[in-house]
Amino acid sequence: MRRHYQLYILVSMLVVLGVGAAAYKHFVLGFTFTPTNKEAVWQVQAEIKFEAEEGPIKVSMILPSSDDSRKKILSDNIAADYQSKVIEKDGVKKIIWTKQQASGEQHLYLRGDFYFQQRADLQPPKELSSDGENLTEMQLKAAQDIVQNTQLSNDSEYDIAMHIIARMNEENDESSIRLLLENIQFRREHMEQVAKVLKIAKIESRVIRGLRLQDGLTQRSISTFIEIYVEKQWHLIDSRDMTEIPTNEVILWPVNTRGLLDVYGGKNSSIHFSVLKQQKNISRLAVDSAKQSDSAFVNFSIYSLPTKDQNTFKSLLLIPLGALVVVILRNLVGLRTSGTFMPILIAMTFIQTSLILGLSLFLVVVSIGLVMRSYLSHLNLLLVPRIASVLVFVIIIFATIGIASHKFGWDSGLHITFFPMIIMSWTIERMSVLWEEEGPHEVLVQGGGSLFTASIAYLVMINPFIGHLTYNFPELLLVLLAIIILIGSYSGFRLVELARFEPMVRVDQQNKQ
Amino acid sequence: MFRLTTPSELKKAGIVGMNKRNAFYIAHNNPRKNYPRVDDKLLTKKITEEIGIAAPAMIGVARTQYHVKQLKQFLSDVEKFVIKPSKGSGGKGILVVVGRDGEDFVKPSGAIINIKELQHHVSNTLSGLFSLGGKPDVAMIEELVEFSDVFDGFSFEGVPDVRVIQYHGYPVMAMTRLSTRESDGKANLHQGAVGLGIDIATGKTLKAVQHGQPVTHHPDTGRDLSELNIPLWHTLLCLASSCHEVTGLGYLGADIVLDKNKGPLLLELNARPGLAIQIANGVGLELRLKLIEKEINVQRTAEERVNYSMQAFC
Numbered sequence: 025m026r027r028h029y030q031l032y033i034l035v036s037m038l039v040v041l042g043v044g045a046a047a048y049k050h051f052v053l054g055f056t057f058t059p060t061n062k063e064a065v066w067q068v069q070a071e072i073k074f075e076a077e078e079g080p081i082k083v084s085m086i087l088p089s090s091d092d093s094r095k096k097i098l099s100d101n102i103a104a105d106y107q108s109k110v111i112e113k114d115g116v117k118k119i120i121w122t123k124q125q126a127s128g129e130q131h132l133y134l135r136g137d138f139y140f141q142q143r144a145d146l147q148p149p150k151e152l153s154s155d156g157e158n159l160t161e162m163q164l165k166a167a168q169d170i171v172q173n174t175q176l177s178n179d180s181e182y183d184i185a186m187h188i189i190a191r192m193n194e195e196n197d198e199s200s201i202r203l204l205l206e207n208i209q210f211r212r213e214h215m216e217q218v219a220k221v222l223k224i225a226k227i228e229s230r231v232i233r234g235l236r237l238q239d240g241l242t243q244r245s246i247s248t249f250i251e252i253y254v255e256k257q258w259h260l261i262d263s264r265d266m267t268e269i270p271t272n273e274v275i276l277w278p279v280n281t282r283g284l285l286d287v288y289g290g291k292n293s294s295i296h297f298s299v300l301k302q303q304k305n306i307s308r309l310a311v312d313s314a315k316q317s318d319s320a321f322v323n324f325s326i327y328s329l330p331t332k333d334q335n336t337f338k339s340l341l342l343i344p345l346g347a348l349v350v351v352i353l354r355n356l357v358g359l360r361t362s363g364t365f366m367p368i369l370i371a372m373t374f375i376q377t378s379l380i381l382g383l384s385l386f387l388v389v390v391s392i393g394l395v396m397r398s399y400l401s402h403l404n405l406l407l408v409p410r411i412a413s414v415l416v417f418v419i420i421i422f423a424t425i426g427i428a429s430h431k432f433g434w435d436s437g438l439h440i441t442f443f444p445m446i447i448m449s450w451t452i453e454r455m456s457v458l459w460e461e462e463g464p465h466e467v468l469v470q471g472g473g474s475l476f477t478a479s480i481a482y483l484v485m486i487n488p489f490i491g492h493l494t495y496n497f498p499e500l501l502l503v504l505l506a507i508i509i510l511i512g513s514y515s516g517f518r519l520v521e522l523a524r525f526e527p528m529v530r531v532d533q534q535n536k537q
Numbered sequence: 538m539f540r541l542t543t544p545s546e547l548k549k550a551g552i553v554g555m556n557k558r559n560a561f562y563i564a565h566n567n568p569r570k571n572y573p574r575v576d577d578k579l580l581t582k583k584i585t586e587e588i589g590i591a592a593p594a595m596i597g598v599a600r601t602q603y604h605v606k607q608l609k610q611f612l613s614d615v616e617k618f619v620i621k622p623s624k625g626s627g628g629k630g631i632l633v634v635v636g637r638d639g640e641d642f643v644k645p646s647g648a649i650i651n652i653k654e655l656q657h658h659v660s661n662t663l664s665g666l667f668s669l670g671g672k673p674d675v676a677m678i679e680e681l682v683e684f685s686d687v688f689d690g691f692s693f694e695g696v697p698d699v700r701v702i703q704y705h706g707y708p709v710m711a712m713t714r715l716s717t718r719e720s721d722g723k724a725n726l727h728q729g730a731v732g733l734g735i736d737i738a739t740g741k742t743l744k745a746v747q748h749g750q751p752v753t754h755h756p757d758t759g760r761d762l763s764e765l766n767i768p769l770w771h772t773l774l775c776l777a778s779s780c781h782e783v784t785g786l787g788y789l790g791a792d793i794v795l796d797k798n799k800g801p802l803l804l805e806l807n808a809r810p811g812l813a814i815q816i817a818n819g820v821g822l823e824l825r826l827k828l829i830e831k832e833i834n835v836q837r838t839a840e841e842r843v844n845y846s847m848q849a850f851c
Contacts, residue, residue: 355556406664407671461629463721463728515561517544517554525552526542527749528819 031513035506042502055496058489066237067300068275069330070134072285074293076126081289083132087117088234088275102133116278130290133330137302138237138275159204159220166200171225181254185227189250189263192218211248215263218250228253233284234276236262236269239301240335246277246284246297265435298332326498339372341494344504346371346481351511353477358518361477362454362470369444370474371481377439379482383475385425385440390471392421393452394459401460415449551821558788558812562826566705566787567808574784575806576669579623579677584783585803591776592803593619593796599676605660609652617681620659622667622674630667632658635681682802685795687768690760691715694722698792699735699767699801701774702810702822705833706781708774708846709825711735712817713765717747718757731755732817733762738851740770744819771843773801779839780806825850 049055072083087110106121121132159167170188178184192201192214204221208214215231222229229252236247249269251260260269260276277284287293326337346368353359361367374382396417400410422440429437451474459467484490493500547554553562574580585592596618599605612618616637622630632655636643641651659676661667668674684696691697692715701711712734716722719729726732731752734743745752745762754761767773777791780803790810793801815821828849837845 358555406661406666462725465728513560515554515557517547517552518556521552521554522541522544522547524749525547525550525554525816526540527746528552528816528821529542529546529550530540 028513031509035509038502038506038509042499042506045499045502046497049497049499057493057497064272065302066138066275067302068136068138068235068237069298069300069332070295071298071332072130072132072134072287072293072295074130074287074290076128076130076290078127079125079289081121081123081126081130081287083121083288083290083293084118084286085134085295086277086281086284087119088136089278102135103131106132116281126289163204163206164224166203167221167224169200170204170221175225181227182252182259184225185222185229185252185254185259186261186266188221188225189218189252189261190266192221193263215248215250218263222250222252230279232260232276232279233281234260234274235297235299237273237275237299237301239299240338241297241299242332242335243296243298245295249274298335300335300338326495338495339375341498341501342375342485342491343368343372344501345484345490345494348504348508349481349484350477351508353473353480355511355514356518358520359473359477360470361474362451362458363447363474366447366451367474367477368481369447370478371485373442373444374478374482375485376442377436379479381436381439382482383479385437385443386475388425389418389421389440389443389448390452390455393417393448394456397452397456398459401456411449411453414452415445418445418448418452547821551823551825552815553812553822553826555812562704562788563809567789568785571785572808575786575789575808577623578621578625578805579675581784581806582677585780588779588783590779590783590803591799591801593682594680596678596680598623598678599659599663602660602663605656605663608656608659612655612678615678619679619681620655620662621677621679622662623677624668624672624674625662626667626669630658630662633681682794683797683799685768685797687765687795688713688715690758691755691762691765693717693720693755693757695724696794697724698794698804699773700810700814701777701791701793702814703777703781703789703791704826704829705787706778706837706839707829707832707842708737708777709829709850710814710818710820710822711737711774712814713767714817715755715762717755726813726816731762732813733765734814734818734820735767736851737774738847740767740773741765744817746816746819749816768795769800771847774843774846775839776801776803778842781839781842784808 050057070085072085074083083106103121105126106123108119108121110117110119112118119134170191171184174184174187174191178187191198192204204217205214208217212231212233219229219231229250231248232251233246233248235244247262247264249260249262251258253259260271260274261267262269285293285295326334326341329337347365350361350365350367354361354364370382370386373386376382377385393414397414400413405413422443422445425440426438429435455467455471458470574584579598582592582595586595596615597611599608604611618634620632620634625631633645634642634655635645638649641649642655643649662674662676665671665673688697694716697713697715699711699713701708703709712732714724714726715731715733716724717729717731721728724730729747731745731747733745735741736743742763742765747756753763773793773795777793780789780791781787784806786806786808788808788810790807792804792807794804796802812822832845
């Protein structure tokens with residue numbers, strides 16, 4: 025019994041601590057429990073890296089455009105011992121860092137928070153692309169051909185433009201396209217060629233560089249887009265997947281700027297971006313104001329980390345939820361799964377791929393793997409080489425599915441790489457052993473159990489309310505821990521046992537009657 | 538058909554669930570350090586032999602690949618034997634030889650294998666093909682049990698063993714599992730084998746169930762299941778009970794076979810015996826375990842414990 029008292033004391037302490045801290049944040053610091061009145065704020069962080077060459081250093085970077093529709097609300101840079109200033113010339117803003125002396129690898133960070141107002145976008149074209157002037161005669165002819173062809177089969181200007189852009193992608197082998205894209209190395213030049221062809225079709229366009237905003241991006245480089253002006257409106261097109269980018273999911277750099285980054289006195293420079301979508305609400309304001317007043321709760325919290333690492337923790341914080349789902353389904357419901365925590369990893373994959381797609385990819389990989397593995401079992405291999413062979417199979421299956429789906433134009437097949445390979449190999453190995461020892465029925469039971477658990481865990485993890493709680497109130501993890509500990513000491517019946525032992529009770533009752 | 542009952546009904550029937558078994562009976566009574574004594578069959582054999590528990594006699598142990606080379610010489614005048622991995626699970630890797638055909642070996646199915654194939658099997662066993670987690674293992678060579686004919690006609694394939702669950706050395710429940718065509722010769726109840734509860738007091742059939750439903754006759758052989766009467770029942774229970782001290786495990790399952798000449802022999806022990814035995818007996822374990830708990834501090838020999846159980850659980 026003493027053990028039980030200890031357990032209850034521990035559990036109550038955890039609950040008091042967790043709930044107490046959350047309540048403090050709610051009532052004193054003004055965090056909200058529900059994600060209300062939100063406005064999406066994109067926290068974009070640029071990381072500049074280079075090697076200094078023992079001398080004075082000057083780094084300049086062009087800043088993204090900020091106007092009424094795209095507003096930068098906060099900017100802040102972290103660069104040890106560097107002087108920084110922002111200059112504006114011809115409407116283009118630059119940030120310049122200088123330092124007298126530096127050596128070794130240098131890291132500079134620049135962070136900006138952006139948010140977007142509804143865009144009333146009917147500006148007439150200001151900076152237009154040049155027309156076909158730089159094309160050779162043969163290229164001009166080829167371009168005219170393409171335009172004519174396209175105009176025959178399409179009606180609207182928008183369709184024509186989209187068609188031309190799609191047709192001029194790198195993989196197209198048509199000789200006229202190849203001619204136009206001769207000696208072209210950079211996407212920017214490529215897009216400029218596309219713009220020239222569009223001009224022949226009397227469609228105004230401009231090449232523009234920007235960063236597509238997606239929550240959780242890390243280590244991303246800047247991309248080049250083409251913006252077309254049709255039907256009295258600008259449309260920003262990403263030619264790689266032929267999608268139109270909504271204006272509130274991208275930040276753009278000023279048109280006609282080259283060389284985003286200039287480093288004097290350094291070499292091997294690179295710039296990468298990471299993006300985090302945050303909900304600008306009362307909570308966020310609470311954090312900002314708490315930071316000012318040096319509240320330990322916030323200064324020692326996840327918010328003090330760089331954006332890139334905040335992203336990592338955002339997903340790490342979801343894992344305990346998955347663990348709770350596994351504990352409930354195994355110990356309270358009595359579901360059998362293959363591999364205890366494998367379903368959590370699968371659920372994390374589903375977050376990347378979406379549920380239905382993830383489920384089907386999982387089934388395809390495991391079934392193909394099982395067929396291949398059943399051949400291996402004839403060879404009587406030893407355990408480690410056997411798993412290693414299955415691992416090679418898994419990679420081959422991944423590659424095949426990726427390539428095949430890409431060929432069929434079904435790019436979601438490429439999401440397969442999100443699956444953890446080693447876990448998949450072990451799953452196939454376990455399932456195969458289970459098949460041999462217990463028969464296909466047991467494989468279905470455990471495989472189904474795992475997928476069911478993974479799906480439930482996924483649904484819990486993507487719930488925006490739960491996501492808000494775990495991210496804004498990480499101290500609630502203590503409460504979660506308390507629940508798991510409580511379930512750990514539960515010695516009552518599992519749900520499936522109510523069915524399993526049901527015949528015994530029924531027989532008893534019949535005897536009595 | 539999917540019918541549910543309520544937890545209170547199950548509690549009233551004294552049924553022990555999985556969580557209760559793990560968190561309470563196993564965690565409190567089976568110290569983890571004693572697990573190897575039952576999980577490693579060679580160690581089980583060694584410690585049970587020391588106190589004279591009857592078990593199939595050991596012919597030899599192959600520990601190294603060097604031993605594998607000597608097998609031909611070693612087995613030259615052994616007619617029948619069984620080779621099994623010491624840390625195997627679920628009956629994997631067990632090779633039974635029932636006779637010789639010149640230099641070659643005859644399996645129960647009538648198939649013939651030569652010494653090379655036999656050596657390959659042993660070699661695989663040593664490198665861990667059949668052991669849990671693929672750990673290196675040793676191969677035990679044992680005498681073949683001359684099965685008693687009491688089970689003739691009661692099983693579709695293979696010879697059943699008797700599972701006795703004991704708590705602190707007191708036998709609390711017993712059963713045997715009869716394979717059927719449906720269970721594919723396997724003794725797994727959820728695959729359709731027949732579970733036969735055996736009366737601790739007498740060694741006679743108490744009740745038979747298949748898929749949780751009562752049955753009276755074997756579905757394939759048609760034999761009346763109530764006719765089964767296990768001979769030497771008292772000896773068998775004493776054998777099971779005497780495993781308690783030597784393993785130091787409070788909640789223990791013992792699998793016992795009946796040899797025509799030598800009587801009950803211990804096949805293997807299990808520190809996490811399943812709960813299906815309650816279905817086969819139609820009785821929950823809880824009441825019996827609670828009764829035994831009152832006797833834990835009374836000093837009794839194995840035979841006295843068996844006598845106590847036979848009186849208490851009739």
